[in-house]
Amino acid sequence: MVNNHVTEVPEQTTKARLLDGDFLKRLRRLRLMVSKRFVGGAGGARQSLRRGSSVEFADHRAYVPGDDIRRIDWNAYARLDELVLRLYVAEEDLSVTVLIDSSASMSVGKPPKFDTAKRVAAALSYVALSGGERVGVTPFSTSIARPLPPSRGLARAPRVFRYLEEMQASGETSLRRSIDAFVARRGRPGLVLLISDFLDPAGYESAIDRLLSEKHEVSLFHIVDEEELYPTLGGDLRLIDSETGDAVEVSLDARTLKAYEARVDAYLEALQRYAKRRRVGYLQVGGGEPFEESLLRYLSGASATGIRR
Amino acid sequence: MSFLSPWSFLWLLLIGPLVALYILRRRRQERVIASTLLWQEALADLRAERPWRRLVPQVSLLLQILAIIAGSLALARPSGSASIPSGAQLAIIVDASSSMAAFANGEETRFELARNAAQAYADDLPPGGRMMLIESGRETAVLSPLTSDRHALSTAVDRLQIRGTSANLEEAVAIASERLADSPEGSRIVILTDGSQQGEVELLAALPIEVQEVTIASGYQDQNLGIVDADVRPRPEEGADRADIFARVLNPSSEPRDVFVIAELMPGQQALASRRLRIDSEQSSGVVLQVDLPPDDQGRAAHVGLRLEPADGLPDVFALDDQVVLPSPGARRLPVFVIGTPPQSVMRALRTDSEVELFRTSLPALAEREEQTPLDGLQIFCGDVPAEAPGGDSIVFAPNQNQVFEARLADGERGNITDWSEADPRLRFANLGRVRFGEARDISGMTPLVQSSAGVIAAGIERPAGETTLFSFNPDQSNWPSDPSFVIVMRNLLERARNRRASGGIPDGPLGESLRVPASDQRSVEVETPSGATIEAPVQGGLAIVPIQAEPGVYRAEVGERELFAMRNHLSESESDISHRAVFVTGEGQTLAGVEAPEERSDLWQWVGLLLLLILALEIAWATRSVSGRPSERRRRAA
Structure with a gap:
């Protein structure tokens, strides 16, 4: 649904760095959809799991002392000769959290994966804000860093963009500790958009499982670099881990590259299989394809699992 | 290394x-x-x-x-x-004397070891290197000129054979030195030998000489017994076929040896006599065996074989000198065919030789002979001569024709003898200075024997099957029969004919020398060796050169309907002593024998x-x- 407030967004400051105007126009026609219903803190455009006082009828139940007598369905009383209450679906705004990986490994790549991650985060935030959702941004590496508190309204988009632009990538990746910290800080479940390269030696499964167990709806945005997928290295190299500083000496020949590529394939396939098994949205961004194309295709529903138009 | x-x-x-x-x-x-x-x-x-x-x-x-x-x-x-510097030239001289046929160990002869070494040099020839191969036997033969063609060198190595009973290493070195003149640095001459030559071997060359002696195992250095001399003489006073066989046996080893000397009639190896000898170390011993040797059906008699058989169980590593073949005395009987009217002086000279069997005939009678085989004996033509030279030996006195075989004769003249060929065996010990002849004709086309003021009055020519001696005058019309030189020349002529016939019709020669088989009417001849092998050789110019190995015994050749034979014996005291005795010295007197200077392994x-x-x-x-x-x-x- 298109929000009229979009005209108020200071596009001059955003399109030059993160998103261009044409892309923003295309994003305006999109909305984030979730498969779950969440209990929101304020009335919003989304249905709350609580039945409330909005106009959309939900159900009847028997009157018990203490109920608001204004909700008694007198027409039903006339016909059934008993007191019943009309219940309505409580409409509530969706809480969207963008968890963005700001570890040092994200600073590597051409362009740096962190740039791509920030653009994806900006685009997703823009879509969410244009849909009237409450959007917060939480960077993480070893643990979560100072987050951008949730806010609603497209007018907040410049703030979100500025926040993203100012972010720096550093530190080691620890998905589990970061998710644990995030869950501990944020009690209400919502939509979590997890943007990362998922290169965590400890794995990603337990961290994402923790999110799912806390009733969050999760979508994974896997940022990859083309050089990571199709390395063009050669000769005797000392490969330095950008996060740990650990070194691996390799003599790169065709057989070594083939073994690496087999490992990359297995890693990507495992992540996709995991997402499918957990009914978690998954999108691979980067790797030579412009992120706008893959993101638009994903948001338009072609391959989305947890996000619908 | x-x-x-x-x-x-x-x-x-x-x-x-x-x-x-x-x-x-x-x-x-x-x-x-x-x-x-x-x-x-x-x-x-x-x-x-x-x-x-x-x-x-x-x-x-x-x-x-x-x-x-x-x-x-x-x-x-x-x-x-054992290496050859790159680009160097190499002359390999292989000692092909008969002592190299001695076993160097239980399996290989010294010659086989030397041949393997020569082949190794050919195989190891580096790029740019060239090699020549010289066989040093009784005669020096360059089997391969300087070449880098390994196949050609291998073929030349395969042709290496033991030739004769001596090796002229000095001559071989001189040839190699000449061929390797101006050769690049690192070139050298390598001599592969057993060092069994007697005394100093002086090697003169402008480039290094390396003497490589074949390795001889212990017990194989001098263990040999050999017949170094042998002869057969008739003893007519004791019987028509009685003969004495003389032999001398050498023991060059360092301990006394017992040996049987066995005389056999060949072919068939019928034992005639045997004697056991004990010979002290480094000594020789003579033995005389009395035997009866009847002539064969051709009047030539059989051959006599002598062989040694150790009686002490010790080894004899050299076999070439363990047997000898000899013509029996019966072969000395010489048929002489007199054609025409002979001078009286010639007939008298023939009749004085008890081993001459005289036959008188004429040219027409010879033409009517049904057999086409040449007469097996000496033919003496007096007056008329046939158009073509007969096979075998012949003598012509005072021919009537102007063309006698290969010679042309001029008209007769009187004169005095001015010169004669003293080196010719027919004129050996003959002094013709007092001879005066009546009339003689000048001979051209043959080798001059006697010169006179009237020209060449005696000449000769050698053919593969025999020789012709031509006298252009009648001895009866000169004072020559009264001169002792006449009898001497006649005996020389008869002895040459007798020896040629006794030797089987094939000129005598040392062990290993090629047979020169006369065969004017054949394209090729086959020779059976003493071991029974057959060798075929083409005939060129009426003569077949048949290469043979150093194998003692009787070689038989079928030429048309005639059977020719030849005898080859070792009979070399020097070569029967197979111990190392040579001292190799260079021009400066430095001994190089056994010295192997380290050579840079340029091939590496x-x-x-x-x-x-x-x-x-x-x-x-x-x-x-x-x-x-x-x-x-x-x-x-x-x-």
Whole structure:
């Protein structure tokens, strides 16, 4: 649904760095959809799991002392000769959290994966804000860093963009500790958009499982670099881990590259299989394809699992 | 193998610092990547699949260590005594004397060892090197000129054979020195010999000479018994067929030996007599065996064979001198066919020889003979002569024709003898200075024997099947029959004819010398060797040259309907002593025998150089290898 407030967004400051105007126009026609219903803190455009006082009828139940007598369905009383209450679906705004990986490994790549991650985060935030959702941004590496508190309204988009632009990538990746910290800080479940390269030696499964167990709806945005997928290295190299500083000496020949590529394939396939098994949205961004194309295709529903138009 | 510069191996100490530097300061291009997680897993996969891949990062170090080792080896200058410097020229002289036929060990003869060594030189000939092969027997033969063609050299090595009972190494060295004049540095002459020559062998050459003596195993140095002299003489006073066989047996070894000397009638090897001898060390002993030797059906008699058989169980490593064949006395009977009217003086001379059987005939009678085989004896033509020379030996006195065989005769003149060929065996011991002849005709077309003021009055010609002696005057019309030289010349002529017939019609020769078989009407002849092998040789110019090996015994040749034969014996005291006695000296008197100067193994340089280049190429390839821009299969699939 298109929000009229979009005209108020200071596009001059955003399109030059993160998103261009044409892309923003295309994003305006999109909305984030979730498969779950969440209990929101304020009335919003989304249905709350609580039945409330909005106009959309939900159900009847028997009157018990203490109920608001204004909700008694007198027409039903006339016909059934008993007191019943009309219940309505409580409409509530969706809480969207963008968890963005700001570890040092994200600073590597051409362009740096962190740039791509920030653009994806900006685009997703823009879509969410244009849909009237409450959007917060939480960077993480070893643990979560100072987050951008949730806010609603497209007018907040410049703030979100500025926040993203100012972010720096550093530190080691620890998905589990970061998710644990995030869950501990944020009690209400919502939509979590997890943007990362998922290169965590400890794995990603337990961290994402923790999110799912806390009733969050999760979508994974896997940022990859083309050089990571199709390395063009050669000769005797000392490969330095950008996060740990650990070194691996390799003599790169065709057989070594083939073994690496087999490992990359297995890693990507495992992540996709995991997402499918957990009914978690998954999108691979980067790797030579412009992120706008893959993101638009994903948001338009072609391959989305947890996000619908 | 030894090393001319072993201190160069100190360069190997560089390996220590190299390894230290490699470990401490190995520089690899560093690349910061997002995470090494997947790389570590990929390397673990590879190591599980190929454990030796742990060494792959060290390939550069290994190559550098190999380069240091190869370089040190090259600088150490490996050397050996059997190598040939690159581009050098080599003359291999193989001693082909009969002593080389002695066994050097239980399996191979000295000659086989020498031949193997010559073949090894041919095989090891480096690029650019050339080699010639000389066989040094009784005569020196260049079997292969200087060539780098290994196939030609191998063929020449295969042609090496023991020739005769001596080796003229000095002559062989002189030939080699001449052929290798102006040869590049490193060229040399190699002599492969057993050193059994007697006394000093002076080797004069302008380039180094290396004497390589074949290795002779213990017990094979001098264990030999050999017949070094033999003869058969008739003893008519004791019987028509009675004969004495004389033999002298040599024991050159360092201990006394017992031996049986056995006389046999050949062919058939019918034992005639046997005697046991004990011969002290380095001594010879004579023996006389009395036997009866009846003539064969051709009046030539059989051959007599003598052979040795050790009676003490000790080995005899040299077999060539263990048997001898001799013509029996019956072969000395000479049929003489007188054609025409002979001078009285000639007839008297013939009748005085008790071993001459005279036959009178004429040219028409000879023409009516049904047999076409040549007369087996001496033919004497007086007056008329046939148009073509007969087979065998012949003498012509005062021919009527102007053309006698190959010679032309002029008209008769009177004159005095002015000169004669004293070296010719027919005129041996003859003094013709007092001879006066009535009338003689000048002879042309034959070898002059007697010169006179009227020209050549006696001449001769040698043919493969025999010789003709032509006297252009009648002895009865001169004072020659009253001169002792007449009887001497007649006996010389009869003796030559007798010897030729007794020797089987094939000229006599030393052991191993090719047979010269007269066969004017044949295209080729076949010769059966004493061991029963057959050798075929083509006939050229009425003569077949049949190469034979050094094998003592009787060689038989079928030429038309005639059977010719030849005898070959060792009979060499020098060669029967197979012990090492030679002293090889150069022009400066320096003894080189047994000395093998270390020669730089230049052939190894090529391999070391090749190894270094290979290592360098590998190092460069390894250091500069890159897969940048290589289209990945996954990338292609992804695209």
